[in-house]
Amino acid sequence: MPEVLDRPHVSKRTAPPRPHAVPRSCILIFLVAAASVSSVVHAADDLLTLSIPARVHLLQSEKDPALHTTLTEDDVKRVLNKVNSIVWSQAKVHIELESIRKTTAINDTNVTKDATYKWVVASAPKDSLLKNGLNIFYVKDLTDNGFYNNATGLIFVKDTAKLMEVPGGIDEPLPRVTSHEIGHALGLQHRQDLTNLMASKKSGYLLNAEEIGIARKTALEKFSLAK
Numbered sequence: 001m002p003e004v005l006d007r008p009h010v011s012k013r014t015a016p017p018r019p020h021a022v023p024r025s026c027i028l029i030f031l032v033a034a035a036s037v038s039s040v041v042h043a044a045d046d047l048l049t050l051s052i053p054a055r056v057h058l059l060q061s062e063k064d065p066a067l068h069t070t071l072t073e074d075d076v077k078r079v080l081n082k083v084n085s086i087v088w089s090q091a092k093v094h095i096e097l098e099s100i101r102k103t104t105a106i107n108d109t110n111v112t113k114d115a116t117y118k119w120v121v122a123s124a125p126k127d128s129l130l131k132n133g134l135n136i137f138y139v140k141d142l143t144d145n146g147f148y149n150n151a152t153g154l155i156f157v158k159d160t161a162k163l164m165e166v167p168g169g170i171d172e173p174l175p176r177v178t179s180h181e182i183g184h185a186l187g188l189q190h191r192q193d194l195t196n197l198m199a200s201k202k203s204g205y206l207l208n209a210e211e212i213g214i215a216r217k218t219a220l221e222k223f224s225l226a227k
């Protein structure tokens with residue numbers, strides 16, 4: 001980056017005295033640091049946007065209040081807008097809303113309601129699912145705010161989710177929980193820094209460079225996205 005080191009020529013005759021001049025080495029360190037930040041920004045700018053189709057299911061159940069969301073289509077649109085504009089724009093990943101559906105839960109009384117959430121996964125009708133895309137189910141009440149089921153690729157989020165607020169965090173839980181579960185669907189593991197997306201039960205949403213790389217690679221492999 002030789003151009004960074006070029007500075008305007010200042011004649012020794014006309015230069016004002018600099019009694020508190022910063023040492024030249026400090027200036028160079030600053031300029032080199034600024035140049036590397038700017039090259040990272042340019043690299044991110046060059047990434048192509050990856051669009052992943054998503055079907056949002058507002059799960060409905062007359063028999064099980066825990067599975068019956070009361071979210072509206074407007075709620076979903078607001079939430080997905082924040083998922084995209086605040087969180088996943090960092091990775092140039094765009095969640096493309098294919099449709100919002102009221103999906104009636106399968107009520108199987110033989111499935112035990114335990115912490116494995118098999119009973120929740122089993123409530124999703126297979127013929128309602130979007131192929132080659134994300135399926136995001138909103139429900140009413142789970143022990144956790146949400147989960148990603150690796151075996152089926154389904155995402156479940158409870159509409160009563162609550163988070164611990166952290167500095168710079170998002171202003172409501174649902175976009176953060178939805179984005180976090182999308183992170184799992186895109187191959188990300190938990191990382192317990194305070195203000196990042198993959199920290200558990202917190203309102204932060206930052207992604208680091210490694211996570212952006214993993215998420216984009218997984219998106220390309222998993223959803224056969226055209227480049």
Ligand SMILES: [Zn+2]
Nearest residue numbers: 180184190200
């Ligand atoms: Zn998680």
